[in-house]
Amino acid sequence: MVLLCAVGIKSFAQEQATMPTLIVFPDENWMEMHGYNRHVNVDGETKVIPDYPKAFRMTREIATTCKAVQKTLNDMGFQVEDLQALMNGMGSERARELANAADGDEAEKGAMDELLQQANPDIIVNFGYSVKQMGPRKSITCDLAAVDAYTYQPVATCPTIIIESTTEPVELALKKAIMGHKDDFCQQLIDHFMDLRNNGRMITVIFRATGGIDFLRDEIDDEDNYADFLYNWVRKHAVHRAAKKGRQTKKMCEFKNVRIPFFNDDGDPIEAYDWAKKARGAFKRETGRKMAVGQGNTLGRVEFLVGVD
Numbered sequence: 001m002v003l004l005c006a007v008g009i010k011s012f013a014q015e016q017a018t019m020p021t022l023i024v025f026p027d028e029n030w031m032e033m034h035g036y037n038r039h040v041n042v043d044g045e046t047k048v049i050p051d052y053p054k055a056f057r058m059t060r061e062i063a064t065t066c067k068a069v070q071k072t073l074n075d076m077g078f079q080v081e082d083l084q085a086l087m088n089g090m091g092s093e094r095a096r097e098l099a100n101a102a103d104g105d106e107a108e109k110g111a112m113d114e115l116l117q118q119a120n121p122d123i124i125v126n127f128g129y130s131v132k133q134m135g136p137r138k139s140i141t142c143d144l145a146a147v148d149a150y151t152y153q154p155v156a157t158c159p160t161i162i163i164e165s166t167t168e169p170v171e172l173a174l175k176k177a178i179m180g181h182k183d184d185f186c187q188q189l190i191d192h193f194m195d196l197r198n199n200g201r202m203i204t205v206i207f208r209a210t211g212g213i214d215f216l217r218d219e220i221d222d223e224d225n226y227a228d229f230l231y232n233w234v235r236k237h238a239v240h241r242a243a244k245k246g247r248q249t250k251k252m253c254e255f256k257n258v259r260i261p262f263f264n265d266d267g268d269p270i271e272a273y274d275w276a277k278k279a280r281g282a283f284k285r286e287t288g289r290k291m292a293v294g295q296g297n298t299l300g301r302v303e304f305l306v307g308v309d
Contacts, residue, residue, distance in 0.1 A: 021120065021122050025126050124148075128142075141160060150299050152300075161177045202259055205303075229287070
């Protein structure tokens with residue numbers, strides 16, 4: 001059964017023009033346990049900022065095993081972005097912002113968003129482990145999971161792997177454990193990717209009002225206010241009309257779980273902003289008001305300012 005699964009994944013890879021792009025991160029629990037997370041205060045809320053450059057620099061095992069996970073996924077036919085290489089390629093200034101920015105600094109959070117936008121992955125794979133020393137032997141627990149890079153919703157999990165009483169180096173034991181569980185994990189990744197291709201990618205779209213605009217009271221015609229117009233436009237252009245209203249106030253309209261086409265007419269993957277920017281022209285034609293790109297755009301989230309001069 002495992003052999004058939006592996007053959008099926010490789011066959012899929014050979015038949016498809018596009019395979020999902022993955023990126024491997026040390027998971028949050030591993031980062032926290034080893035002291036590589038920074039807890040910062042942002043507008044009264046505690047946010048966790050992971051220091052991946054330091055983790056890779058200070059702990060050889062996590063760097064080596066993340067590389068092993070990357071190679072395994074690459075050998076299965078996936079496109080894999082190298083986290084360390086991307087960080088090195090960001091340039092010294094951006095890397096410094098990522099590693100050393102002050103608590104709550106927007107530059108630091110921006111650097112992480114920039115990193116993901118450069119990699120533009122479909123799926124994020126999180127990998128972590130813990131080691132319990134028992135005399136000359138050790139017990140190793142390994143976790144492997146994946147989330148959608150646009151929504152952070154879980155898409156694949158691997159049962160917790162426990163390697164008992166081993167005398168092997170940690171890196172070697174982890175590599176063997178990953179190889180023994182790769183087929184079912186990779187099949188889950190393929191299943192999610194096929195859902196994206198067939199039913200569209202999910203994003204969040206947010207419109208913010210400027211000036212005296214009131215989304216809930218100002219009307220476009222006798223039937224629709226601004227909020228109604230935006231909701232109808234988003235649903236009309238979503239795959240299978242899939243969209244859900246989020247927060248709706250006089251100054252903000254949020255739409256979640258918006259399914260956008262995976263490919264454009266030329267067969268190229270569509271990013272969130274590429275799809276949502278079409279709303280700018282439609283809104284201006286209907287209302288006479290301009291719309292500009294807002295702040296806080298990420299892979300799966302796009303914001304617009306409505307009513308700019």
